[in-house]
Amino acid sequence: MENEFIIKGNFYYCDEKRELVEKTGSYCIVRDGISEGLFDRIPKEYAGLPVRDYSAFLIIPGLIDLHTHAPQYTFRGLGMDMELLDWLNTYTFPEECKYSSLKYADSAYDIFVRALKNSYTTRAVIFGTIHAPATLLLMEKLERTGLITQVGKVNMDRNAPAYYVETTEKSICETEAFLKSAQKYLRTKPILTPRFIPSCSDKLLAGLGEIQQRTRLCVQSHLSENRSEIEWVRELCPDAAFYGDAYDRYGLFGNNCRTIMAHCVSSGDEETERMAHNGVFVAHCPASNMNLSSGAAPVRRYLERGIRVGLGTDVAAGSSLSVASEMVSAVQASKMRWRYVSQDKPLSLEDVFYMATRGGGEFFGQVGSFEKGFEFDALVIDDSGAESALKFNDRDRFLRSVYLEKECRLEAKYVRGSEIRLGA
Amino acid sequence: MENEFIIKGNFYYCDEKRELVEKTGSYCIVRDGISEGLFDRIPKEYAGLPVRDYSAFLIIPGLIDLHTHAPQYTFRGLGMDMELLDWLNTYTFPEECKYSSLKYADSAYDIFVRALKNSYTTRAVIFGTIHAPATLLLMEKLERTGLITQVGKVNMDRNAPAYYVETTEKSICETEAFLKSAQKYLRTKPILTPRFIPSCSDKLLAGLGEIQQRTRLCVQSHLSENRSEIEWVRELCPDAAFYGDAYDRYGLFGNNCRTIMAHCVSSGDEETERMAHNGVFVAHCPASNMNLSSGAAPVRRYLERGIRVGLGTDVAAGSSLSVASEMVSAVQASKMRWRYVSQDKPLSLEDVFYMATRGGGEFFGQVGSFEKGFEFDALVIDDSGAESALKFNDRDRFLRSVYLEKECRLEAKYVRGSEIRLGA
Numbered sequence: 001m002e003n004e005f006i007i008k009g010n011f012y013y014c015d016e017k018r019e020l021v022e023k024t025g026s027y028c029i030v031r032d033g034i035s036e037g038l039f040d041r042i043p044k045e046y047a048g049l050p051v052r053d054y055s056a057f058l059i060i061p062g063l064i065d066l067h068t069h070a071p072q073y074t075f076r077g078l079g080m081d082m083e084l085l086d087w088l089n090t091y092t093f094p095e096e097c098k099y100s101s102l103k104y105a106d107s108a109y110d111i112f113v114r115a116l117k118n119s120y121t122t123r124a125v126i127f128g129t130i131h132a133p134a135t136l137l138l139m140e141k142l143e144r145t146g147l148i149t150q151v152g153k154v155n156m157d158r159n160a161p162a163y164y165v166e167t168t169e170k171s172i173c174e175t176e177a178f179l180k181s182a183q184k185y186l187r188t189k190p191i192l193t194p195r196f197i198p199s200c201s202d203k204l205l206a207g208l209g210e211i212q213q214r215t216r217l218c219v220q221s222h223l224s225e226n227r228s229e230i231e232w233v234r235e236l237c238p239d240a241a242f243y244g245d246a247y248d249r250y251g252l253f254g255n256n257c258r259t260i261m262a263h264c265v266s267s268g269d270e271e272t273e274r275m276a277h278n279g280v281f282v283a284h285c286p287a288s289n290m291n292l293s294s295g296a297a298p299v300r301r302y303l304e305r306g307i308r309v310g311l312g313t314d315v316a317a318g319s320s321l322s323v324a325s326e327m328v329s330a331v332q333a334s335k336m337r338w339r340y341v342s343q344d345k346p347l348s349l350e351d352v353f354y355m356a357t358r359g360g361g362e363f364f365g366q367v368g369s370f371e372k373g374f375e376f377d378a379l380v381i382d383d384s385g386a387e388s389a390l391k392f393n394d395r396d397r398f399l400r401s402v403y404l405e406k407e408c409r410l411e412a413k414y415v416r417g418s419e420i421r422l423g424a
Numbered sequence: 425m426e427n428e429f430i431i432k433g434n435f436y437y438c439d440e441k442r443e444l445v446e447k448t449g450s451y452c453i454v455r456d457g458i459s460e461g462l463f464d465r466i467p468k469e470y471a472g473l474p475v476r477d478y479s480a481f482l483i484i485p486g487l488i489d490l491h492t493h494a495p496q497y498t499f500r501g502l503g504m505d506m507e508l509l510d511w512l513n514t515y516t517f518p519e520e521c522k523y524s525s526l527k528y529a530d531s532a533y534d535i536f537v538r539a540l541k542n543s544y545t546t547r548a549v550i551f552g553t554i555h556a557p558a559t560l561l562l563m564e565k566l567e568r569t570g571l572i573t574q575v576g577k578v579n580m581d582r583n584a585p586a587y588y589v590e591t592t593e594k595s596i597c598e599t600e601a602f603l604k605s606a607q608k609y610l611r612t613k614p615i616l617t618p619r620f621i622p623s624c625s626d627k628l629l630a631g632l633g634e635i636q637q638r639t640r641l642c643v644q645s646h647l648s649e650n651r652s653e654i655e656w657v658r659e660l661c662p663d664a665a666f667y668g669d670a671y672d673r674y675g676l677f678g679n680n681c682r683t684i685m686a687h688c689v690s691s692g693d694e695e696t697e698r699m700a701h702n703g704v705f706v707a708h709c710p711a712s713n714m715n716l717s718s719g720a721a722p723v724r725r726y727l728e729r730g731i732r733v734g735l736g737t738d739v740a741a742g743s744s745l746s747v748a749s750e751m752v753s754a755v756q757a758s759k760m761r762w763r764y765v766s767q768d769k770p771l772s773l774e775d776v777f778y779m780a781t782r783g784g785g786e787f788f789g790q791v792g793s794f795e796k797g798f799e800f801d802a803l804v805i806d807d808s809g810a811e812s813a814l815k816f817n818d819r820d821r822f823l824r825s826v827y828l829e830k831e832c833r834l835e836a837k838y839v840r841g842s843e844i845r846l847g848a
Contacts, residue, residue, distance in 0.1 A: 074812045077827030078820055080755060081772060095814075108813035115811075290756035293770060295763045319752075319827045328743075331504060332714035336757075339719045340764040346717060348505060387539075388498045389532035390519075396502050403501030403743045406830045 003032045003417070006046065009054035009380065011038055012398045013061050013369045014354040018303075022394050023370075025055065030376045033417030037372035054380045057411050058401050060353075061368050062122025062377030063323035064360030067220070067262040067283035067312025069127040070138055070151075071096045071105075073112040076316040084226040084292050087317070089161065096129045096154075097164040105134035109141050117145040118422055119321045120405065122377040122415045123364050125220055125260055125283075125312075126151045127193055130166055132178040143188040146420045148364065148377075152193025152220055153178040157204045172207040179215065187415075189218075196222040197233045197246045209250035218258040218363075220283075221247060224271065225263035226294045242271045244280075254278025260363065262312055265289050265297045272305060281308045281363050284355065286333040287326060288314035296333035300344035303351065310360025311352070324405040327352040349399060380412040427456045427841070430470065433478035433804065435462055436822045437485050437793045438778040442727075446818050447794075449479065454800045457841030461796035478804045481835050482825050484777075485792050486546025486801035487747035488784030491644070491686040491707035491736025493551040494562055494575075495520045495529075497536040500740040508650040508716050511741070513585065520553045520578075521588040529558035533565050541569040542846055543745045544829065546801040546839045547788050549644055549684055549707075549736075550575045551617055554590055556602040567612040570844045572788065572801075576617025576644055577602040581628045596631040603639065611839075613642075620646040621657045621670045633674035642682040642787075644707075645671065648695065649687035650718045666695045668704075678702025684787065686736055689713050689721045696729060705732045705787050708779065710757040711750060712738035720757035724768035727775065734784025735776070748829040751776040773823060804836040 010024040029036035029046050042051070072092060079091040099105045116124060126142075126149055128135030135153040142149050153175060157168045166174070175192070182190040192208050194200040200208075212219060224230055224243050233243045240246040244261065247253040253261075255278045262283040267275065275282065284297050302309050311326045312318075318326070327349070334347040361368025367375050386400055386407035401408050413420040434448040453460035453470050466475070496516060503515040523529045540548065550566075550573055552559030559577040566573050577599060581592045590598070599616070606614035616632050618624045624632075636643060648654055648667045657667045664670040668685065671677040677685075679702045686707040691699065699706065708721050726733050735750045736742075742750070751773070758771040785792025791799050810824055810831035825832050837844040 074814045076812075077810070077824040080823075080827070104813060111811045111813060287756075290759055293759040293763055296760065320830075332711075333760075335714055335717040336720065336760045336764070339717055340760070386501070387535045388500075389528060389535060390498045399504075400501040403504070406744075 004049050005030055006049050006051045008051050009057055009059045011059045011370050014358055018350050018354040020350050024394050028370050030417050033375055035370050035374050035376045038370050058381045058383055058397055060379050061357040062379055063120045063356045064310055065121045065124040065313050065323050066260050066310035066360045067285055068315045070112045071099050071129045072316035074108050076319045080291050084229050093161050093164045099129040099131050099134040102133055105137050109138045113141040115321055120324050120379055123148045128153055130154045132174045136181050139182060139185055139188045143185045146415050146418055148187045148415055150189045150191040152191045154193050154195050155204055156195045156199035158201050159198045168201055168204045171204055192217050192219045194221050205250040209252055212251055212257050219252050220260040223261035223264050224267045225265055230266055244271045244274055254280035265294045276305045276307050283312035284309055285312040285314035286329040288317035292317050296337040299347060308362055309355050311356045323356050324402050327356050327402055376414055376417045378414040382409040382411045385409055428473050429454055430473045430475040432475050433481055433483040435483045435794050438782055442774050442778040444774050448818050452794050454841050457799055459794050459798050459800045462794050482805045482807055482821055484803050485781040486803055487544045487780045488734055489545045489548040489737050489747050490684050490734035490784045491709055492739045494536045495523050495553045496740035498532050500743045504715050508653050517585050517588045523553040523555050523558040526557055529561050533562045537565040539745055544748050544803055547572045552577050554578045556598045560605050563606060563609055563612045567609045570839050570842055572611045572839055574613045574615040576615045578617050578619050579628055580619045580623035582625050583622045592625055592628045595628055616641050616643045618645050629674040633676055636675060636681050643676050644684040647685035647688050648691045649689055654690055668695045668698055678704040689718045700729045700731050707736035708733055709736040709738035710753040712741035716741050720761040723771060732786055733779050735780050747780050748826050751780050751826055800838055800841045802838040806833040806835045809833055
């Protein structure tokens with residue numbers, strides 16, 4: 001009985017054409033974590049099920065964060081005065097190094113995990129550090145929240161400071177140990193995580209490619225984020241046709257390997273074609289890309305090419321875990337791109353809502369909608385704090401709940417049909 | 425005694441060179457609303473004064489909002505799918521028209537004023553609607569908060585829908601009546617407010633120029649925001665050398681008339697020179713400019729030319745009253761401009777902190793610092809909600825309080841030495 005119930009309320013989601021669907025006063029039948037679809041009335045065969053009535057609220061699919069760095073949550077809001085490579089050396093590597101201490105990891109990850117649990121995010125794909133023990137501790141904490149995540153122990157064996165680098169052998173060996181220990185979780189899965197090409201030797205990539213072949217695990221990394229980084233990759237990998245090719249040569253770029261590439265701000269035509277062909281997921285991180293002066297990714301072009309795009313908060317280059325705020329930034333960045341770079345139509349709120357739900361959700365399977373067969377991830381949003389003298393129609397209430405997220409409150413949050421216990 | 429006290433705490437402000445000054449564990453002597461300066465110890469002559477101890481918190485000057493539209497607060501977060509001119513006709517004019525009803529104005533302005541009172545803003549320059557009674561009601565409510573503001577009854581006699589336009593005569597006549605009634609407030613002053621050139625005939629501008637000469641009131645309007653608007657002004661005013669010249673011909677563009685021009689996204693060299701020469705204040709509204717696809721104003725160029733620049737939230741093209749969030753947007757927009765438009769150095773957090781405090785504060789006089797002689801406007805910020813495993817130095821605590829404003833809490837707020845009663 002616990003596994004079957006009915007949620008009543010005002011539902012909003014995107015259909016596969018990226019159009020907003022509003023179903024107010026509807027009923028969603030949830031069985032074993034899966035939606036049986038939305039109904040105007042309770043169908044006879046479900047008449048006895050308990051009804052949770054959220055009529056006063058808005059219900060949207062849980063938001064998906066395709067790219068964020070858990071260890072960097074400690075210094076969010078700092079270091080916004082540099083571009084990528086300097087930022088990594090000045091702020092990021094010294095901080096990530098601290099997670100060699102499990103004591104530090106314990107206190108830092110407590111704060112990160114609590115913030116993620118209480119956010120609009122239901123599923124996330126997360127970078128840890130190079131340390132397997134700290135990353136397993138992070139997974140342990142995430143597992144207890146009820147959220148569904150994939151978490152990576154980071155691999156890096158070159159071009160990093162001596163205090164924060166692995167030998168190739170140790171990197172592979174610790175990854176194997178990490179994967180073995182990480183098998184015990186239900187909702188928290190490991191993901192292969194080469195940091196980015198500058199940090200990974202060919203030998204390391206080959207080793208990770210071999211592990212991927214054997215385990216069929218997913219892969220996450222960074223791609224074509226910042227000009228100086230791209231130039232550096234060109235020098236480091238003269239044989240690669242383009243940045244993404246340097247991953248693809250080792251089987252770490254889509255195809256039979258489910259892959260997320262963060263950023264893709266400056267991917268050229270060849271790289272774009274390869275992403276489309278290989279089914280690579282792009283994690284679009286617009287706030288981070290503005291903060292590090294990287295630019296605005298050509299998302300319209302990716303969507304039109306049929307590339308799968310989700311959103312990422314990219315803490316700490318992004319300063320918050322809010323995917324809703326990332327939706328707003330994505331629209332803004334696309335308008336700046338339209339104004340100054342190309343005539344591609346700016347992203348609409350429907351486009352970014354799609355990306356934040358179904359777009360990123362597809363990485364996890366049938367996720368990001370209330371249609372029949374989708375896993376039931378839902379946010380029940382109390383928008384009464386976003387005061388106005390106006391009475392809004394349903395679509396406008398939804399729009400406001402995105403732009404005015406900070407004035408709204410999460411009444412309840414479900415992941416795969418289970419309610420998350422919000423708060424401390 | 426009430427008028428003399430000491431504030432103890434960790435102070436942050438910008439000096440006139442736009443450099444951040446930190447004075448932790450310091451004492452600010454406040455007499456009759458004015459700072460006597462910051463001291464490491466309490467000077468002997470002030471030894472008997474009561475001390476308010478905010479040692480656990482951060483203290484920064486109150487933030488200044490040089491440009492926002494009170495009647496538009498009702499629909500913040502909506503209508504982000506259009507550029508300026510369509511947005512005005514579709515969303516803005518129909519909404520502003522409703523303020524012909526004092527009942528509507530009463531309920532809408534209650535919400536706006538409460539939000540402003542509880543925000544980081546201590547002083548603001550505000551557009552009302554064309555309706556004198558509603559705008560006076562807004563002033564009445566603002567006066568009770570203790571904030572210091574200037575508020576304008578909007579003038580518009582052409583190129584507006586029939587339901588929301590005035591005759592030239594009525595516009596002038598109602599302005600005179602408005603100014604007369606508005607004299608009674610201590611902290612809430614009227615400001616002349618021609619909407620923008622497309623809405624104001626030459627005759628109306630001449631009339632307002634005449635009133636300005638007589639009253640020495642300040643002026644606020646919009647300038648060079650959006651491409652289609654600028655093109656339209658060129659058609660409407662073939663004799664004006666540039667957009668701003670159309671104001672200047674009627675004495676409404678600086679010089680002996682203290683003037684704020686919002687936006688200035690696309691001001692050319694001639695217009696920039698005139699702004700510098702006339703001492704016009706630019707209200708930079710970066711979030712609004714991104715939301716309406718206008719672009720990013722060349723703020724670095726303005727600062728280097730010695731033009732006075734403050735920040736504006738521009739609700740409802742901006743979706744919140746947060747000047748701190750505008751600081752973040754200003755840095756981001758300048759980075760996008762650096763990446764795609766020109767090699768002007770992006771704005772630093774010091775630059776935007778200056779603009780949010782002293783830059784905008786100068787419009788009100790000696791405002792925006794804790795140096796001797798400045799009016800004591802202060803925010804006491806509790807940053808303990810912005811959790812982290814790290815211990816931060818004082819500068820970093822300050823930076824975080826800007827980027828993570830939503831995780832912080834206002835412990836107290838002072839305007840000209842008086843504490844504001846926060847809450848409902």
